[in-house]
Amino acid sequence: xxxxLVSLFLAVLMVFSIASSLAEASxxxxxxxxxxxxxxxxxxxxxxxxxxxxxxxxCAIGCEDTIVGRGQYVDYPTSVLEVPVVQSGAETNVEEILxxxxxxxxxxxxxxxxxxxxxxxxxxxxxVVSSATDIEGVYYAIRMIGKLMGKEENAEAVxxxxxxxxxxxxxxxKNEGKTVYFEVSPLQWGLWTAGKGTxxxxxxxxxxxxxxxxxxxxxxxxxxxxxxxRDPDFIVTITMYYGEGPTPVEEIMSREGWGDLKxxxxxxxxxxxxxxxxxxxxxxxxxxxxxxxxxxxxxxxxVPAA
Amino acid sequence: MHDSRQLKRERFxxxxxxxxxxxxxxxxxxxxxxxxxxxxxxDTITAVWNAIRGVPASGSITGNIILNVRLPRVLxxxxxxxxxxxxxxxxQGLLRNPLADGSTMGVxxxxxxxxxxxxxxxxxxxxxxxxxxxxxxxxxAFGSLILILSLAYSLDHSLxxxxxxxxxxxxxxxxxxxxxxxxxxxxxxxxxxxxxxxxSFSGVNYDQAKLLFIALVICxxxxxxxxxxxxxxxIGEDNARHIGVNVKQVKLIVLITVSVLIGICVSIxxxxxxxxxxMPHIARMLVGPNHKRLxxxxxxxxxIFLLLADLTARTILSPIELSIGVVTSLxxxxxxxxxxxxxxxxx
Numbered sequence: 001x002x003x004x005l006v007s008l009f010l011a012v013l014m015v016f017s018i019a020s021s022l023a024e025a026s027x028x029x030x031x032x033x034x035x036x037x038x039x040x041x042x043x044x045x046x047x048x049x050x051x052x053x054x055x056x057x058x059c060a061i062g063c064e065d066t067i068v069g070r071g072q073y074v075d076y077p078t079s080v081l082e083v084p085v086v087q088s089g090a091e092t093n094v095e096e097i098l099x100x101x102x103x104x105x106x107x108x109x110x111x112x113x114x115x116x117x118x119x120x121x122x123x124x125x126x127x128v129v130s131s132a133t134d135i136e137g138v139y140y141a142i143r144m145i146g147k148l149m150g151k152e153e154n155a156e157a158v159x160x161x162x163x164x165x166x167x168x169x170x171x172x173x174k175n176e177g178k179t180v181y182f183e184v185s186p187l188q189w190g191l192w193t194a195g196k197g198t199x200x201x202x203x204x205x206x207x208x209x210x211x212x213x214x215x216x217x218x219x220x221x222x223x224x225x226x227x228x229x230r231d232p233d234f235i236v237t238i239t240m241y242y243g244e245g246p247t248p249v250e251e252i253m254s255r256e257g258w259g260d261l262k263x264x265x266x267x268x269x270x271x272x273x274x275x276x277x278x279x280x281x282x283x284x285x286x287x288x289x290x291x292x293x294x295x296x297x298x299x300x301x302x303v304p305a306a
Numbered sequence: 307m308h309d310s311r312q313l314k315r316e317r318f319x320x321x322x323x324x325x326x327x328x329x330x331x332x333x334x335x336x337x338x339x340x341x342x343x344x345x346x347x348x349d350t351i352t353a354v355w356n357a358i359r360g361v362p363a364s365g366s367i368t369g370n371i372i373l374n375v376r377l378p379r380v381l382x383x384x385x386x387x388x389x390x391x392x393x394x395x396x397x398q399g400l401l402r403n404p405l406a407d408g409s410t411m412g413v414x415x416x417x418x419x420x421x422x423x424x425x426x427x428x429x430x431x432x433x434x435x436x437x438x439x440x441x442x443x444x445x446x447a448f449g450s451l452i453l454i455l456s457l458a459y460s461l462d463h464s465l466x467x468x469x470x471x472x473x474x475x476x477x478x479x480x481x482x483x484x485x486x487x488x489x490x491x492x493x494x495x496x497x498x499x500x501x502x503x504x505x506s507f508s509g510v511n512y513d514q515a516k517l518l519f520i521a522l523v524i525c526x527x528x529x530x531x532x533x534x535x536x537x538x539x540x541i542g543e544d545n546a547r548h549i550g551v552n553v554k555q556v557k558l559i560v561l562i563t564v565s566v567l568i569g570i571c572v573s574i575x576x577x578x579x580x581x582x583x584x585m586p587h588i589a590r591m592l593v594g595p596n597h598k599r600l601x602x603x604x605x606x607x608x609x610i611f612l613l614l615a616d617l618t619a620r621t622i623l624s625p626i627e628l629s630i631g632v633v634t635s636l637x638x639x640x641x642x643x644x645x646x647x648x649x650x651x652x653x
Contacts, residue, residue, distance in 0.1 A: 187509045189497055191627075216625065223342035224508060225371045226625040242494055256511060257374025260367065 030147050033140065034109060034129040043150030044126075048097055050088040050107040053138075053281035054130050055080055057145050058106075060282045061154035069100040071107075076275065076283075094119045104148065106130055132280035135166070135202055141280065158282055165285040166206050169292045173208030178295075180204050181212040181232035181263070184219055186239045186248060187255060192221050200236070200277055203288050207295055209234065228257060234295060235263040238274035247271065270294040316598045326606040330384070333613045337380045340617060342624040343371060382510040383616045384609045385518035386571045387581060389526070391608020392601060393564045394582025395589065396529045399536035399597055400560050405471050407583035408568045412477035414579070416450025417443040417565075417572035418502045419481050419488075426492035436517070436573065444569030450477065451561055497576070504631030505576035507616055514574050525567040526605065532556060533597040540595065578612070578631055580638025585611050587645050 026042040048069035049055045055074045058067060070080060071088035086096045088107070094116060097105060104126045117127045128148060132138045139159050146155020182200045185192035194200040195216030204211050212232040213222065239248040246254065249269045258264050270291070277287035292298075318326075339350050345368045353372040390408060397406040408414040423429075424442035431437030454473050462469040482503065489496050535556045538546040547553050571578075589603035612630075615637065619628040 190501060190506060190508060213625070220626050221628075222625050223620055223627040224375050225341055225343040225620075228367055228371050228375065229343040231367060240494070256378075257370035260370055 026150075028148060028150065030128065030144050032129045032144060033131045033137070036129065038104075038126050038128055038148075040103065040126060040148070044104045044148055046100075046102045046104075047149075048086060048100060048102040048105045049074060050086075050092075050105065051130065052076060052275070053132070053279040054106045054141070054145065056279065056281035056283060057142050057158070058149070060158045061142070061146055061149065061151045063149045063151060066149065068102055069097060092116050094123075098123055098125065104128055106145070133197065135162075135199070135284065138162075138280045138284065142282070162282060162285045165288060169288055170206050170208075173206070173292065173295075175208040175210070178209055178233040179212040179230065180209040180234040180236060181227055181230070183235060183237040183239065183252070186237065186251060187224065190221055191224055191227070192219055193227075194219055198278075199280065199284060199287075203277065203284065203291055206288055207291050209295065228261065231261055233262055233268065235261075235269045236272050236291070236294075237269065238272050238277060240274055241271065268294075316596060318593075318599055318602060323602070326603070330606055330609055333610045334380055334384060337383070337613050337617045338372065338376050340621065341371070341376055342620050342627065345371065378512050378515050379507050379510050379616070380613065381512075381515040382518060382574065383507055383612050385515065385522050386507075386575055386578070387585075387609040387612025388605040389518065389522050389567045389571050389608075390578060390581040390612070391585040391589075391604040392522075392526055392529060393567050394608075395586035395597070395600055395604040396532075396536065396560055396564055397582070398586055399600075400539055400557060401470065402539060402542075403467050403470060404587070405467060405583065407580075408564075409478065409577060409579040410471050410583065411474045412450045412454050412481065413447045413565060413568050414572055414577040415478040415481040415485070417447035417569045418577050419450075419485055420444070420446025420569070421573045422485050422488050422496050422502065425496045426488050428495065436514070440517075440570055440573045443573045444566050447569040447572070448562060448565035450481070451565055453477070500629060501576045503577060504629035505578035505634075506629055507575050508627065510574065518570060518574065521567055521570045525563045528563045529560065530601050532560060533601055536560075536597040536601075576631070578634055580634045580642070581608055581612055584638045584641050584645070588641070591645070 027039060028041075028043050029037060029039045031037050045066050046068045047058070047063075047066050049058060049067055050071035052071070052074045055067065055070060056076055058064065059077055059080065064077075064080065067080060067083050069086045070083045072085055073088070074080060074083075074085075084100065086100070087093045089110070089112070092107075092112065097120065102125055105120055106128050107130070109129050109131050120127050128144070130141045130144065132141045139162075142155050142159050143152070146152045146158075182194040182198075182204075183191070184194050193213045193216070195211065195213045195218060197218050201211045201214070212227075212230045213220070216222070235252060237248045237252060239251075241247050245251075248271045252258060252269055253264050253267075263269055272287065272290055272294075276283035276290070338354075339345070339347055349368045350372055353366065353369040354377075356369065357373050394407040397408075397411060398404055400406075420442040421439050423446075424439040429438030429442055431441065454470070454477055457477075458470045458473050461473070485502055486499055489499050489502075535546070535551050538549060538551045539553075539556075543553050585608040586600065586604045589600055589607045592607075593599040593603045612634070615633040616630050619630045619633045622628065
């Protein structure tokens, strides 16, 4: 009788220990991009994603069905438009988010306040901050999200794919000292460009180009004269075209005094897909390919307007 | 005994006008030669000389910058500065209010609202690309003025300085929120909020300069023609009526003219504050309150001030360009406090 009891007891103990170690094995700890440690009992299955780029990462690693809420500007891939919208940024509505019953909220630190984060965490929702400003940061974000969702392998595959594209482009481009001018906002809205520390600048470097405004940091409002004086070899504009009036490229070519620029005379102006080139997500590799094709005059298929 | 010499000297002598014109031309040339990109003086002269001779400027970077970017900009800034300052002086004289100006009276923001609505709704006049926007801006400018004056009158029949300015300022804030709201919904058709509230001359062309010139000549001419009547308003509307001034008619004409001029300026460059407020005071300190001298003096001083402000905005943080409203507000606010302090002290 006592032997049976002991073996029963040992069996129960064994099951218990296996179960607890299994539970520990599936517990997830990530360090987010604000150096905060977040632990979940198991990979997340209900997630509200505020940033368009994080949503693209989630879908790239195969977690689209875990998204229960999306920020106002999240729009890619198009299938995600069916997910309920929540307000993001300064107008973040904590009640709205709680109503969707998520386990995790993925957000940026821009315009979010400490109070909003605290409110969410007090109600049992984990907040993970994602804020990449360069390609290395994007890789970190992908790994972090991969770990959070229990899809580390998929995450590594996405990163490897991106890096392979960048490496291939770098290997086929040599820096011949040609310059590129990124127009983030056109003349009629106040001329803005992307300087050092932006994704556009990084992609330019990968393609072997020098940013005409490398002396500026981040995004800056510049004088028209400066563009004329720096006479860039290539012009890339990310102005969106809505079908009315001249296209952004036509508009640039028709500007008074711009007709003498090298880029205008040679027709070397690209209207890049603006979301791919500015979001810290997997589509940066598409933007790199678009830029590379443009510089080397490779006619790719028409990129449909997003 | 009338001293006929004194009566004759009300207007500026031709010599004074010459002096003022030379000062203005000097400032304009300075602004053409100096800019974000350093261009040597000889290159500048060559570019302008080539243009006058009819040699095409193509092929030369400096030529393009001087002729297609700087020159139209300098012209627009000069004309807009003169116009805004003249309007400020006229309003201050008409309403006997030293704080009256396009921005404090809500006229500029009303014009901006009109322009934004026209842009969002896509108003155009046939054959005249800016037409719809400008006409709507002028109409809204005039509407705002009437609205504010009526509101002020119903609150305070004496139309004291404080009530008008209070209502004007609150109205401006209210309109700014509406503009912001419209821009949120129609952001691809309208210019940015910072353009409307802080102003910008970036990207102006010769057509806009021509329009400003015609407007200034016509409206400026009308306002200057009413110099004597504006002088009469200084002793009070009732007294002015007694000495034969058709108060209602003069008021209406001056207010319409001011709305038209401000409407055009705002559609081209957004609201630029403090020019119409401060420059007439400076002009008054230099030439006195007689509108026959004050109005022309405001024209020149406004143009010179705005030229220097635009020069600062383009060069101080080169290659970054500041909004011109930032410079005029900083300088104008400080200047205004100093003027206020001085006039208080004198009393």
